[in-house]
Amino acid sequence: MKSPYDIIIKPVLSEKSYDEMADKKYTFLVHPKANKTEIKKAIEEIFDVKVERVNTLRQLGKIKRMGVHSGRKPSFKKAYVKLTADSKEIEFFEGMAQ
Numbered sequence: 001m002k003s004p005y006d007i008i009i010k011p012v013l014s015e016k017s018y019d020e021m022a023d024k025k026y027t028f029l030v031h032p033k034a035n036k037t038e039i040k041k042a043i044e045e046i047f048d049v050k051v052e053r054v055n056t057l058r059q060l061g062k063i064k065r066m067g068v069h070s071g072r073k074p075s076f077k078k079a080y081v082k083l084t085a086d087s088k089e090i091e092f093f094e095g096m097a098q
Contacts, residue, residue: 028043
């Protein structure tokens with residue numbers, strides 16, 4: 001992994017992720033080969049916050065059919081990031097969670 005921007009792909013914006021923002025928990029799609037330490041360093045560098053804990057989840061892509069042909073949607077990896085109590089919140093999400 002070279003850049004923190006290669007590790008963090010995009011934030012996950014869903015109802016569940018909006019509810020967890022009050023507890024300083026944020027959800028991101030990350031590079032499938034990134035480990036928890038790399039994710040923690042990337043989040044701290046990009047958003048200038050302190051990360052307490054990182055939980056990761058690998059999701060296998062769903063099988064989709066088009067007539068007799070079947071294929072699979074892409075697999076992905078999510079990271080649930082919890083910030084420390086004394087850390088500031090991530091400004092990127094502040095306008096969206098209202």
